[in-house]
Amino acid sequence: MNPKLKQLRPGKIVSGVAAVLIVLLIGANSFVSVEYGHVGLYKTFGKLNDNTLSPGIHFKIPFIQTVIQVNTQVTKAETDTSASSKDLQPVSTHVAVNYSVNKTSAFNLMNNIGGNFDNVIINPAIQEIVKEVTAKYPxxxxxxxxxxxxSEISEHLTARLAKYDLIVNDINIVNFKFSEAFNQSIEAKQVAQQQALKAENDLRRIEIEAKQKIAQAQAEAESLRLKKQEVTPELVQLKQIEVQEKALEKWNGVLPSVTGGATPFVDIQSLTK
Known part of the structure; x- marks a missing residue:
């Protein structure tokens, strides 16, 4: 074999390998995958393109273009806010806001605000609106x-974030925290209300029991009145005869000895009648 050919062959092999690597590198940088729940935006030499890319594989110019991905799924932002109520009570509010990025307006958001929009727009808006609303209520x-x-916080926040193409999906006031003195006053008020309710229930119970006793007494009086109406002279005489008959049944035939003109205990005349 020609010695010159032997010297050229390793160089060609290296060049071929380098060419293949370059092609692979260019090919690998020619495509990008946009994840599910995101949209993509071309960035060419630092400038954003308003062409929005849907989830999937897309072509890009190697080493010149990049694709930034914007999350359009529902995201939660939590914020603690310190404010004063209408009656000047200090109150700390923990708020959780579920929001999402408008897919069709992702370019405006990223071009005007940038990827740090949660700290630049959302959190300050929550702080301001929560303070504004809590100051209206005792x-x-x-x-x-x-x-x-x-509901009022959600209404104001929705209007505020809509200017930046952000959608408020839901808002939850996780917790209100008040001063210890206020908590004690609320507890004392609840105890007083419970005691007042118990006293009211006891009074109602007593009134009901009194009405029941009155009704019972009226019923007994009415019963007695009806019984009195049933007592006639004939009934009295009949009862006397019944008593005398029972006494006669027990009599041994011997009249009692009486003095002083007392009336015998058995009325023989009435019995004979």
Whole structure:
């Protein structure tokens, strides 16, 4: 074999391998996969393209273009806010907001705000709106009317974030925290209400029992009145005869000895009649 050919062959092999690697590298950088629940945006030399890419595989110019992915799934943002109620009670509110990015407006959001929009837009908006709404209600109403407070916060937050193409899916007030003095006053009020309710129930029970006794007494009086109406002179005489008959059954035939003109205990005349 020609010695010159032997010297050229390793160089060609290296060149061939390098060419294959370059082709593979270019090929690998020519396609990008957009994940499910995301949309993609082309970025060419640092400039965003408003062409929105749906989930799947897409072509891009190797080493020139990149594709940034924007999560459009529902995401949760949690924030703690310190404010004062209408009656100047300090209150700490823990709020959880479920939001999502509008798919069709992802370019505007990323081009105007950037990927850190949760810290730039969402959290400050929650802080401001929660403080604004809680200041409208007394501290006790924040507890008893939580659904109303939550609805008002959601309404204001939805309008605020819509300007940045963000959708508010749901909002939850996880917890209200008040001062220890206020908690004690609420507890004392609840105890007083329970005692008042118990006293009211006892009074009602006593009134019912009194009415029952009155009704019972009236029933007994009515029964006695009816019984008195049934007592006639004939009935009295009949009862006397019954008593005398029973006495006669027990009589041994000997009349008792009496003095002083007393009337015999058996009326023989009435019996003979």
């Amino acid at each position: 501290a006790e109403d924040l507890i008893t009317r939580r659904d109303v407070v939550s």
